[in-house]
Amino acid sequence: MADFTSDFWHWYIAIISVISILACVWLLRWMTSGFIKKDEVEDTGHVWDGDLTELNNPLPRWWLGLFYITIVFSGFYLLLYPGLGTFAGILDWTSQGQYEEEVAKTEAEVGPLFERYQQTAILDLIKDENALKVGERLYANYCTTCHGSDARGARGYPNLRDGAWLWGGDPENIKATIMHGRQAAMPAWEGPLGGESGVDEVAQYLLSLSGRATIAELAEKGKAKYEVFCIACHGPTGTGNIALGAPNLTDDIWLYGGSLTRISQSIAKGRNGKMPPHAEFLGEAKVHLLAAYVYGLSQER
Ligand code: HEC
Ligand code: HEC
DSSP: OOOOHHHHHHHHHHHHHHHHHHHHHHHHHHHHHHHOHHHHHOOEEEEEEETEEEEEEEOOOHHHHHHHHHHHHHHHHHSSSOOOOTTTTOOOOOOOHHHHHHHHHHHHHHHHHHHHHHHHHHHTTTOOHHHHHHHHHHHHHHHHHHHHHOOOOOTBOOOOOOOOOOOSSSHHHHHHHHHHHHHHHBBOOTTTTTTTHHHHHHHHHHHTTOOOOOOOOHHHHHHHHHHTHHHHHTTTSSSOBBTTTTTOOSSSSOOOOSSSSHHHHHHHOOOOOOOOOOOHHHHHOOOOOOHHHHHHHHHHO
16 A cells, blocks of 8 residues: 555545445445335336246345345445555554564464574484474475485585585584575686696596596696696695685586586686575574584485
8 A cells, every 4th residue: 555656546446445335335225216015016028938027026135135234344344454545444454464473473483492403402403303304394495496305416506415515514514504605716727727728637637536547648737737726725635625615626526517528617617606695584593403404414324
């Protein structure tokens, strides 16, 4: 209602509503006036199939009564509830108000439960079947779009069950990831590496790190380049750095695909995965349960 830009629409709606109701009353009275002589039934003059005559009987009283009841009902309704333009009704009811009341009621019921879970350490929560069930439901609601219903992820969205962590897999790290989100920043290396051939060499070296067959000569050159450009984040042995979200390059688990083409693409163009923050959206209590659920998954293996 407050969206109306002028009072005109308030009056427009209110007046049309009232006139319509009054018109119904008038119509009913007009239809029933002149029904004094009950015994004489008028003939409308319409005849079908030879002898089927249409009569003009007065409306039954009980049926008329029902009409009047609906009119009285609408009068009371418009007095109590919003309906006449911007008039709020004397009960002050709003759908928004009802929604907020229901939310507050649910909060009051489940709030203490979440509160209790929040006070419990994640290492203890993963032994609490009910807590994990709540976590699972939260996960299904908020996380499956990106990480998949089985939490095994997809290209660009990490698998949360495999025990390989970009940002660290202990309870605190997982909770921090979900609370505040993460922004990975792997620059594009095509330029610094001197174009495609440089990228090729480093890619060959990465294959050797995860124990795959390589062209030794290229890998050797790649190693030298790796030591210049990559160790700062991925570490001297390629095992990564959870403070930067730099993945372990030796475990043959690839967020963006492990084929030579895909690895070369990651190196040449860079990668910037983003995990959105959930603290404000879900609140810490729910994030705490989610962290427990996710941590629990990684312990199942
Ligand atoms: C500034 C830190 C930084 C440097 C330097 C860096 N990387 Fe990365 N790298 C990252 C981060 C962070 C990611 C994860 C990106 C993401 O999750 O979106 C990553 C991802 C990758 C991936 C994809 C891994 C996968 O699982 O799919 C490859 C391959 C890679 N880096 C290779 C290299 C190579 C080769 C170099 C050196 C030429 C290098 N990186 C230098 C931070 C860095
Ligand atoms: C819009 C997509 C999206 C949604 C929704 C999302 N995530 Fe993520 N999440 C990502 C991406 C992308 C990354 C990887 C970021 C990177 O490249 O470093 C990630 C990373 C993570 C990580 C870190 C994994 C690691 O290896 O360190 C955890 C844990 C995680 N998400 C849990 C969750 C949970 C729990 C939810 C639900 C509340 C969720 N995510 C919702 C996209 C999403």
